[in-house]
Structure formats: structure tokens, C-alpha cells
Amino acid sequence: MIQIKSLYKSFEDRTVLNDINFTFENGKTNLIIGQSGSGKTVLMKCLVGLLTPENGEVLYDGRNLITMGKKEKKALRREMGMIFQSAALFDSLSVLENVMFPLDMFSNMTYRERIKRAEFCLDRVNLIDAKNKFPGEISGGMQKRVAIARAIALQPQYLFCDEPNSGLDPKTSLVIDELIHDITTEYNMTTVINTHDMNSVLGIGDSILYIYQGHKEWEGTKNEVFTATNQRLNDFIFASDLLKKVKTEGEKENR
Numbered sequence: 001m002i003q004i005k006s007l008y009k010s011f012e013d014r015t016v017l018n019d020i021n022f023t024f025e026n027g028k029t030n031l032i033i034g035q036s037g038s039g040k041t042v043l044m045k046c047l048v049g050l051l052t053p054e055n056g057e058v059l060y061d062g063r064n065l066i067t068m069g070k071k072e073k074k075a076l077r078r079e080m081g082m083i084f085q086s087a088a089l090f091d092s093l094s095v096l097e098n099v100m101f102p103l104d105m106f107s108n109m110t111y112r113e114r115i116k117r118a119e120f121c122l123d124r125v126n127l128i129d130a131k132n133k134f135p136g137e138i139s140g141g142m143q144k145r146v147a148i149a150r151a152i153a154l155q156p157q158y159l160f161c162d163e164p165n166s167g168l169d170p171k172t173s174l175v176i177d178e179l180i181h182d183i184t185t186e187y188n189m190t191t192v193i194n195t196h197d198m199n200s201v202l203g204i205g206d207s208i209l210y211i212y213q214g215h216k217e218w219e220g221t222k223n224e225v226f227t228a229t230n231q232r233l234n235d236f237i238f239a240s241d242l243l244k245k246v247k248t249e250g251e252k253e254n255r
């Protein structure tokens with residue numbers, strides 16, 4: 001579980017995050033949604049320690065990231081897995097070597113153990129057959145699955161995904177969403193996903209934080225999105241053709 005309390009972040013005299021309070025829960029896919037420029041990325045960066053907020057607390061199961069020492073921070077970083085917008089794989093390394101990379105860097109495992117663990121993770125994302133291929137030889141969706149395998153290699157407690165579906169077609173996005181959701185429950189991780197994708201909101205929004213101009217405008221679950229009365233959330237949802245359709249149909253059924 002990650003709790004943020006009274007989080008403030010500004011750049012020069014411009015407040016970008018304003019008094020955000022939220023709990024990202026274990027075993028759940030926690031989504032941060034909001035318009036472009038609302039502060040999602042800045043929030044994610046504050047969560048992982050790439051930016052330091054002026055005020056507030058970021059508590060990793062009670063451990064405050066803002067005040068902890070360097071050593072503790074380093075140890076905590078090893079409990080975090082990250083998936084970036086681009087899969088960010090090393091082109092010159094094979095799929096297997098890419099997944100082994102964090103193990104090579106941060107574990108005390110023997111070479112044999114590292115191979116075994118990397119193969120296990122590749123198997124989990126259904127890519128064991130592609131282990132000897134290079135990133136340039138596989139599709140964008142497969143690259144994302146390699147990135148997921150790499151992110152879980154060190155068995156993280158906390159998983160951060162920045163726009164995991166960017167650049168993917170809707171069907172492949174669904175596969176990636178389901179995979180992230182499944183591994184989150186399976187390993188009881190606290191997963192935080194930054195997304196614009198309304199399919200993701202509907203599909204895997206176990207817990208949703210909607211940010212509007214740097215403040216928490218609404219929180220709830222995918223099931224509550226349909227019945228929410230928050231006007232700004234509704235405007236945001238209605239900007240998506242998909243949800244416009246689903247919500248209108250839902251309202252018809254309730255009549």
C-alpha cells in the first residue's frame with residue numbers, strides 16, 4: 001500500500017499538485033487519470049522519488065519516502081518495478097538478456113538462477129519462445145510484455161506503469177491490461193498506472209484517482225464511474241466516445 005498525504009508540488013510559483021490525499025492499495029490496479037497537463041506524470045514522479053514534493057508524505061507501507069535516508073531509499077527502489085511508455089528495452093540485448101538485466105544488476109543470484117528466474121518471467125508473459133530474439137524482431141505488444149517480464153523479475157512489491165498502452169492497438173492494449181491486472185493480483189502488488197485509456201478505466205480500474213488541474217477531483221472504482229455525479233469527471237468521460245456510448249446505454253437501462 002502506498003499512501004500520499006497532503007501532497008504539494010510546484011514549479012517556480014506554479015502549483016502543479018495541490019493537497020493530494022490518496023491510498024494506492026495492495027493487490028489492486030490503481031489508475032491515475034486526468035486531462036493532459038493535469039499533473040499525472042508529476043504525481044507518478046513524486047511517488048517514485050524522481051521529484052520531491054514541497055509538502056506532504058509518500059508512505060510505502062508506512063515508510064516515508066520523503067524523509068528516509070539514502071540507504072533506505074536505495075533498498076526501497078529495489079522493491080519497485082517500472083514500465084515506461086516506450087518499452088525501453090536494450091536493442092543490443094536479446095529478450096532473455098533484457099529480462100536478466102535487473103537481476104544482473106541488483107541480485108545476488110548465480111548465473112543459472114538468473115536465467116531460471118528470467119525464463120520464469122518470460123513464461124509468465126507467454127514469451128518464452130521469443131527469448132533469443134532481439135527487440136527489433138518482435139512487435140510493440142511483445143516488447144511491452146518483455147518490459148513487464150523485466151519489471152517483475154526482481155519480484156517488486158510496487159509496480160508503476162506510465163501509459164502502458166501507448167502506441168498499441170485496442171486488442172493488444174487489452175492483453176497488456178489483463179496481464180498487468182493478473183500479475184498484480186497474483187503477486188499482491190501495489191500497482192499504479194498512469195493512463196488516458198478509457199478501455200483501461202473500464203477494464204482494470206479497481207481504484208481510480210481522477211486529477212483535475214492538480215487536485216483530486218474524484219476517486220472511486222470502475223463500477224462507480226457510471227453513476228458518478230461529478231460534473232468534471234463526467235465531462236472527462238464524455239470526451240471519450242466509448243464511455244459516452246456505455247453511459248448512455250446504462251442510463252437507458254435504468255429508466
Ligand SMILES: Nc1ncnc2c1ncn2[C@@H]1O[C@H](COP(=O)(O)OP(=O)(O)OP(=O)(O)O)[C@@H](O)[C@H]1O
Nearest residue numbers: 011012016034035036037038039040041042043196
Ligand atoms: N519540470 C517541470 N518544470 C516546470 N513545469 C513542469 C515540469 N514538469 C511538469 N510541469 C508542468 O506540470 C503540469 C503537469 O504536467 P504533467 O506532465 O504531470 O501532466 P500530465 O497529466 O501527465 O499530462 P499528459 O497526460 O499530457 O502526460 C504541466 O502544466 C507541465 O507543464
